Amino acid sequence: MTTHLDATTAADVSVSAEELGVPAARRRSAVLEESIRKDPGRFRVLTGDRPTGRLHLGHYFGTLHNRVRLQELGVETMVVIADYQVLTDRDVADRLTEHVADLVLDYLAIGIDPDRSTIFAHSAIPALNQLLVPFLSLISVAELNRNPTVKEEISQSRQSSVSGLMFTYPVHQAADILFCKANLVPVGQDQLPHLEVTRTIARRFNRRYGDGGATLFPVPEALLSAAPLLLGTDGAKMSKSRGNAITLAASADETARLIRGAKTDPGRHITYEPATRPEVSSLVLLAALCLGRDPHLVAQDIGGRGAAALKSLVTEAVNEYLAPVRLRRTQLAEDRGYVRQVLRDGNERANAIAETTLDEVRAAMSTAY
Known part of the structure; x- marks a missing residue:
């Protein structure tokens, strides 16, 4: 160097x-x-x-x-x-x-x-x-x-x-x-x-x-x-101090719990509209980033299945994406x-x-x- x-x-x-x-x-x-x-x-x-x-x-x-x-x-x-x-x-x-x-x-x-x-x-x-x-x-x-x-x-x-x-x-x-x-x-x-x-x-x-x-x-x-701007689970800016963030070191179960409690909105049909539906759109974007897909297509696939289906997809996508990072972190923490x-x-x-x-x-x- x-x-x-x-x-x-x-x-x-x-x-x-x-x-x-x-x-x-x-x-x-x-x-x-x-x-x-x-x-x-x-x-x-x-x-x-x-x-x-x-x-x-x-x-x-x-x-x-x-x-x-x-x-x-x-x-x-x-x-x-x-x-x-x-x-x-x-x-x-x-x-x-x-x-x-x-x-x-x-x-x-x-x-x-x-x-x-x-x-x-x-x-x-x-x-x-x-x-x-x-x-x-x-x-x-x-x-x-x-x-x-x-x-x-x-x-x-x-x-x-x-x-x-x-x-x-x-x-x-x-x-x-x-x-x-x-x-x-x-x-x-x-x-x-x-x-x-x-x-x-x-x-x-x-x-x-x-x-x-x-x-x-x-x-x-x-x-x-x-x-991309990802919101925290409370709909505000994701921040360490607010307790609304999913850390890289979080377990799969903790991640699932946090995403289940994430704020959404009353609309059942899932769309990607950051300006008018920020909380839902942030979850859609998070899934899209982890899946390597366009967020509009991710929202389109969920459609009328609602927030529960969205949160399930986000949980699966995040945990799969972070699995190798978390494994390596655990191994490193032992030394x-x-x-x-x-x-x-x-x-x-x-x-x-x-x-x-x-x-x-x-x-x-x-x-x-």
Whole structure:
């Protein structure tokens, strides 16, 4: 695995901030997908999760499946377990070791290969975290305050006060992305403002500390996924914290119970109409994703047989689809030493990258004493 990506690699595919609106990002993503197919080795991806609980089907079809796809195409993939970002959630932080181990198990079970992808913990990479101070100097409080994703995080935190850690979350994310000089970040459209902070920091650092036009950091691009929106069993967004999700580690019986209790609507005839029948359509979509079929055809096959038939089909499809993932997860869980070793190896590789980058940052800033 390479530990340094030439900054010019991404420079020739970067776009300006003004072009990073959702329609433009979708067009650009199509171009990037073609570039990935032609030459996957020119890209490095940074992606990851906060360790707040076991991953679920929304995560799988939203992001995890895409990570494995990129890995299989030959894209170098860095997967960060963003443990520092849960320090604002005291109830979660108290079980951090357990949650981190669960994430590694989920990653390995769904096909992330530690020989081809690097799984690492944010807190284990000191040089990465040292980038936070110079990066904070490049972004204003007003710019952070305007970030809509930060506002949403704060509103959902249900806390009486906001910590500096939560407020500077986009800058932490910038350090995660730029320490390894990732030039591609798979995101949903709601995460574009976060990525724009990273892009802004990269451009400002290069302008302020670049020597003779040289750029230290690539300006990373968004790879917008066409990820389907799966609702939780209560009809709201699927979420670890709401208890409405089917986790990858759930047993077949638990999955059946959760799907039986899933919210639908009074209409007996099953159709796929996400705008007007969101709960029913989400179940139809889940079955379609697991079966590899068009959701309209899945709905058509069920027709007038109603919600019971739909839930029966979804249960069977999900359990069959997840059976190999669950089997592998169970086998991996029996060897916790291997799971810990995967994380130690990933941390070692990420540390080597971060230390190289920090040395370059110090040289650029004239702080290499």
